[in-house]
Amino acid sequence: MRSTFQGLETSLRALHAQQSALQTTGQNVANANTAGYTRQRANLQATSPYPSGGMNSPQIAGTIGTGVEASSIERIRDQYLDAQYRSGEAQVGYADMESNILKTVEAIMNDQEGAGLSGAMDEFWSSLQDLSINPNDEGIKTVVREKAVSLTDTFHYLNSALTTAQEDLQAEVDGAKDDINSIASQIADLNQKIGELEPSGYLPNDLYDQRDLLVDKLSSYMDIKVVRTSSGSGDNRAAAGIYTIKVAGSSEELVQGNIAKKVETVSNGSDLEIQINGTTVSSTGSFQSLIRNLGTDQSIYKTTIDQIDQLALTLTTEFNKIHGNGYKQDGEKGSDFFTFSSENASSTITLSDDIMKSTDNIAVGAEGNKKSDGGNAAKLAELLNPNVGNETIRSAYSEMIGEIGVKVQNANRLKENSENVRDLLSTKRDSVSSVSLDEEMTNMIKFQHAYNAAARSMTVMDEMLDRIINNMGVVGR
Numbered sequence: 001m002r003s004t005f006q007g008l009e010t011s012l013r014a015l016h017a018q019q020s021a022l023q024t025t026g027q028n029v030a031n032a033n034t035a036g037y038t039r040q041r042a043n044l045q046a047t048s049p050y051p052s053g054g055m056n057s058p059q060i061a062g063t064i065g066t067g068v069e070a071s072s073i074e075r076i077r078d079q080y081l082d083a084q085y086r087s088g089e090a091q092v093g094y095a096d097m098e099s100n101i102l103k104t105v106e107a108i109m110n111d112q113e114g115a116g117l118s119g120a121m122d123e124f125w126s127s128l129q130d131l132s133i134n135p136n137d138e139g140i141k142t143v144v145r146e147k148a149v150s151l152t153d154t155f156h157y158l159n160s161a162l163t164t165a166q167e168d169l170q171a172e173v174d175g176a177k178d179d180i181n182s183i184a185s186q187i188a189d190l191n192q193k194i195g196e197l198e199p200s201g202y203l204p205n206d207l208y209d210q211r212d213l214l215v216d217k218l219s220s221y222m223d224i225k226v227v228r229t230s231s232g233s234g235d236n237r238a239a240a241g242i243y244t245i246k247v248a249g250s251s252e253e254l255v256q257g258n259i260a261k262k263v264e265t266v267s268n269g270s271d272l273e274i275q276i277n278g279t280t281v282s283s284t285g286s287f288q289s290l291i292r293n294l295g296t297d298q299s300i301y302k303t304t305i306d307q308i309d310q311l312a313l314t315l316t317t318e319f320n321k322i323h324g325n326g327y328k329q330d331g332e333k334g335s336d337f338f339t340f341s342s343e344n345a346s347s348t349i350t351l352s353d354d355i356m357k358s359t360d361n362i363a364v365g366a367e368g369n370k371k372s373d374g375g376n377a378a379k380l381a382e383l384l385n386p387n388v389g390n391e392t393i394r395s396a397y398s399e400m401i402g403e404i405g406v407k408v409q410n411a412n413r414l415k416e417n418s419e420n421v422r423d424l425l426s427t428k429r430d431s432v433s434s435v436s437l438d439e440e441m442t443n444m445i446k447f448q449h450a451y452n453a454a455a456r457s458m459t460v461m462d463e464m465l466d467r468i469i470n471n472m473g474v475v476g477r
Contacts, residue, residue: 004468006050006066007461013067014454017044020070021447025440032435036213038075039435040205043238045071074238075205081429082212083226086219087248088422093220093286095415101169101293102408105300108161109401117308118397120154123147128381131364135374136329141359145351148337152349155312159305159347166301169294176221176287177263183218184245184260187211191242192258198239199232208240215243223248223283247281271296300407305346307400312345315393318383326363326376334363334376 021042031037049063110116124147131140190211197204218224227244245255254261254276264275272295273280274287282288293299316338323337337355341348354361366375383393 004465006064007464008458010065010067011454011458011461013047013069014457015451017042017068017070018447018451018454020073022444022451024073025444025447028435028440029437029444032437032440036209036216037435038077038205038209038212038433040073040075042070043072043074044068072203072238073205074203075208075240076433077212077240078429078432079228081425081432085422085425085429086216086226087223088418088425089216089219090221090223090248090283090285091418092415092422094284094289095411095418097286097289098293099408099411099415101289102300102404102411104165105162105304106404106408108158108165109304109404117151117154117158118394118401120147120151121394121397124151125381125383128377131362132374132377132381135364135377138359141362141364144362145355145359148351148355152338152351155308155346155349158308159344162301162305162308163347166294166299169290173265173287173290173294176290177265180218180221180254180263180287181260183214184255184263187214187218187243187245187255188258188260190214191255194240195231195242195258198241203238211240211243215245218245220285221287222254222285224254247276248283250276250279250281250283252276252279252281265291265295267295300404304400304404308346309344311393311397311400312340312349313342314396315383316340316345316349318393319380322376322379322383323363326379327365327368327373328363329360329365331368333368335361337362 021044024040024042028039045068047066047069050066051063124144127140127144127147131137131144134140190207194204194207194211197207215224215226225246225248227246228241229244230241231239242257243255244253244257246253252261254263261277266273266275266280268280272291274282274291293301296302320336320338323334326334328334335354336352339348339350339352362377364377365373366379367373
């Protein structure tokens with residue numbers, strides 16, 4: 001038979017256990033709006049019954065309960081949902097960066113409502129058509145030269161703006177790289193602190209939350225895989241252990257225990273690569289998009305600049321050919337109208353010195369003995385029709401603009417779809433890990449009543465003991 005005072009101990013244990021549960025509920029309520037906080041739960045379990053097994057154990061009809069205890073305070077997390085969410089976050093990071101970069105290119109090209117290169121070409125062709133009708137009009141010749149200068153300036157602007165925008169990505173790459181390395185270092189530091197606490201039986205839930213929040217942030221830069229290893233905490237299933245961070249699709253470790261390796265960007269010929277500890281890695285995420293568009297042949301900036309260079313090269317080559325076959329006002333053959341470098345046509349295109357010196361050097365006529373001949377100016381105006389590959393100059397340019405527009409639409413669609421998937425996963429994860437105030441209020445009432453009942457049980461035991469101690473055996477006094 002157990003001790004008379006065991007009832008008090010059982011009630012006391014109940015008070016302590018319900019108090020722990022109430023304190024955990026209060027912690028959840030206090031951090032309901034804290035970023036990265038994971039709701040916690042007090043795990044209550046019955047204490048060892050009386051008597052325990054052994055040779056000298058009393059022979060009674062069964063065991064007697066000795067109360068309850070809070071065995072642990074654990075976080076409520078789903079590792080599978082965490083992994084899915086982080087993979088989705090990497091997809092969003094990549095799609096968002098691609099969308100932003102493409103929108104920048106689209107804004108630079110800005111070929112709507114007569115703006116941009118299309119408008120400059122239209123004005124140049126229009127002035128040439130006017131010149132073909134009035135070949136001796138000096139004012140129109142001056143307009144032709146001004147419109148040609150405007151066209152070359154537009155080519156210069158597009159090349160310069162696209163080149164500058166691409167070079168500006170270097171600052172973003174450096175910032176992202178520093179951020180990644182900083183996050184990795186912080187995760188390694190937290191691994192060390194957690195590894196020191198878990199073997200002693202502690203569950204450092206706040207440190208777990210800090211680490212998971214950093215891992216979530218890291219996943220927007222790179223698609224990562226988290227591998228958990230034990231820190232020597234025994235069979236405590238609630239212990240999160242030590243995180244090893246790997247780049248998805250690679251065996252290279254960014255974080256291993258309390259060691260964080262450095263992410264570097266290395267030039268490999270014309271391409272830029274991401275390396276960890278000398279090993280090239282590739283994944284999705286905003287960092288991969290930055291690298292792709294800064295230093296690879298797949299960059300939208302490089303592709304667009306190459307297309308503009310080709311357009312400028314074809315236009316100037318064909319224009320000079322026709323202009324050289326025409327005749328100036330003095331009956332002499334025409335010379336080059338434009339000068340340029342074949343390697344960087346859009347950035348080097350200018351008007352020739354002859355044209356800049358005098359508009360009389362414009363080869364307007366198709367025949368050398370006719371002063372009112374505007375036939376060559378008409379041929380120059382018809383340059384809208386010669387082929388660039390299988391397309392005209394105008395249609396080739398329109399196709400280039402159309403391709404950029406389609407890429408922007410596809411990037412926006414990918415971004416929207418990725419965000420929808422990520423948000424769905426976030427909602428599922430929050431349903432498991434986030435704090436529900438309604439649920440916490442319900443738990444608070446439940447634990448409060450249990451606490452009150454335990455206190456009442458202790459009062460009853462006190463009254464029973466008082467009856468035994470103070471009121472029994474008083475006959476004959």
